[in-house]
Amino acid sequence: MGWSTSELARLTGTTVNTIRHYHKLGLLTEPDRMSNGCKQYGASHLLRLHQIRRMRELGVPLTDIGSVDDDHEQQQLALKQLEVDLGEQIAPSMKRQLEAKPWLLALTERMTGDVKMGQAAIIGSLRELYNDAQIDVIQRAFISVFPKLDIPDADRERFIAFIKHIAAKPEG
Secondary structure (H helix, E strand, O other): OOEOHHHHHHHHOOOHHHHHHHHHHOOOOOOEEOOOOOEEEOHHHHHHHHHHHHHHHOOOOHHHHOOOOOOHHHHHHHHHHHHHHHHHHHHHHHHHHHHHHHHHHHHHHHHHHHHHHHHHHHHHHHHOOOOHHHHHHHHHHHHHHHHHOOOOHHHHHHHHHHHHHHHHOOOO
16 A cells, blocks of 8 residues: 555645655655656655654754654654753743742732722722712723722822712713
């Protein structure tokens, strides 16, 4: 049983051009040709193409795949080197994230507490001035806007006073 280039591409989830590229790089051997000149790929080609595709998915550069034949030991060495390389690339980013985590958590907790307390104080003051339907509209607006703001207590009090002042004015 053999496969054409397009059949092999379909079986491995790749393209005909990719297979040709692998031939040019020497990663995949050229198959024998049938009497009509068409390439006839076998099981060894299918297996090798799966190996190449898997190593690419793992991040092994094409230049390194060329040195990794069917030798299991070579494959393991290439994967271990990849693991070391990835570790060196990822370590600084992980370190920054771990160092920032306590600061971010503290900031998030403080902001969440401040916002909820601020919302409650403002909405409570507005209940004295507006009916339930109006408060519902105002509350939805506050909930959508206030989480994005860090409002100090003094500003919150000024805002409440302003709303009371506006509400006290007769409509003209």
